[in-house]
Amino acid sequence: MKILGIYGGQDANGLTASLVKEVLAGVAAPATTEFVDLNQYQIHPDKPETTNPTLDKLEAKLKAADVWVLGTPTYFGTVAGQFKQLLDCMRHRMTRMTHKGDTLPGQFKDKHYVSVTSCFATGLDNTFTHQTDATLVAIDKAMTAAGVHKITELVLPHTWGMASLPLAKVNQAHQLGEKLGTFKKKDDETVKRYFLLFGMIAVMALATMGIQLLLPGIATNFWWRYVSFVVIFFVLLACLLHYATFMRHKRR
Template sequence: MKILGILGSHRNDGATDMMLETVLSAVKAPNTTDMIYLEDYPFKPDQGDHKDPVLDELEAKMLESDVWVIAAPTYWGGLAGKMKDFFDCMRQRLVRFDHEGGTHPDRFKNKHYLSITDCYTGTFENWVTGVTDQSFRTIDKVMSAAGVIKIHELVLTNTWGMKALPENKKQACLKWGARLNTEQKRDDSTLKRYIELFFMVAVMALLTMGIQVGLRLVSTADFWWRYASFVVIFYVLLGCILHFFTVVKHRRR
């Protein structure tokens, strides 16, 4: 298995690079790693039938890799321009367009990615305001359109003047780098888990309301109607909360 690091920052010796290098350092043989520093590649968007040879080279590296570690800092509350420019120039290659301009996953479908970003903002401020959220959303939107599956995301705050990674972040990078050594598999059990959750809610609600009836805390009138409505409403609310914390909300610390 091959893991490809893609660095989209102005410097190749800053905090973003330190995180990326640490993740890749945890990859062990027989797995291999490679890294692209986008500043070294003067790519341009394709013009009609004229394909940019630099993008050809980058695309080949991405195709031969199984996992991408996408690393770029957050500037002005958004993804660093170099990485964004790379995504923009690659858009015709990352996805397939239909006759109405809709996008569909193409050759990169079912590859995996881990995303990294960092910012000068303090930990508490980023946790409250979500400065780095937009960077992760941009990466996720592009990767989702391309059919690439997310593994995890790592964020580093307080990077102004940082010369070395904090120990906790270093260990987090090593942990997730080590996890890249195992073959990544698509998680197709989401629907199954939601069905299981529904039945757990239904059983617990039945037991709770049954106890309430036994203790004469509630009336038995319209019991099943109240039970069914409670299960549905509670399940929908719980599902929304779980979706927010597992999909929408990004790491901020």
């Protein structure tokens, strides 16, 4: 088992990079770790009939690792430029395109990753203003396209004026590292997703029928029951999808 930490941001000794390093520090033998500072690489996109040693080297590191710990601070509400450059330039190596332009997973399919980010906002502020959501979504979109599975995410809020990592966050990073060192690879979660989908539909249908009972006159007319069911079910589904897309992100 190899855990690869990749940091993309301005300061390789800063808080976000330190948090990534603390996750790696929690990984116990026989698992191995490596930390990559993207500032040490001149990352440029591939060009036809031209070698790209930098991307070749990074590609080899990504391929050799079982789990990626992807760290980037949140700048202006999204990923740092160094990290975005990696995602953009590695796109054709992480995914493959069909003749119709569809994006499909490439050579890294079924690997796993952890997202790590930070922001100036407090945990409470980040909960309501969603400062780190765009960063985490950007990482998720790229990894999903590449067929890489998410394990979890780690967020460090309230970094304004912070000189060192809080002990509680260090312990949390170490605990995560311990789990990564013994993480069991999951290649296919299709069956699990179908079970979750069935459970969500069952719960929403039950909730919809319960709400209908509270509405006077609904039970006596078929079309009123149908229309109210569709509307209520849609609202519940929209709320659930919003939660699954944004609210599930950790912000503290």
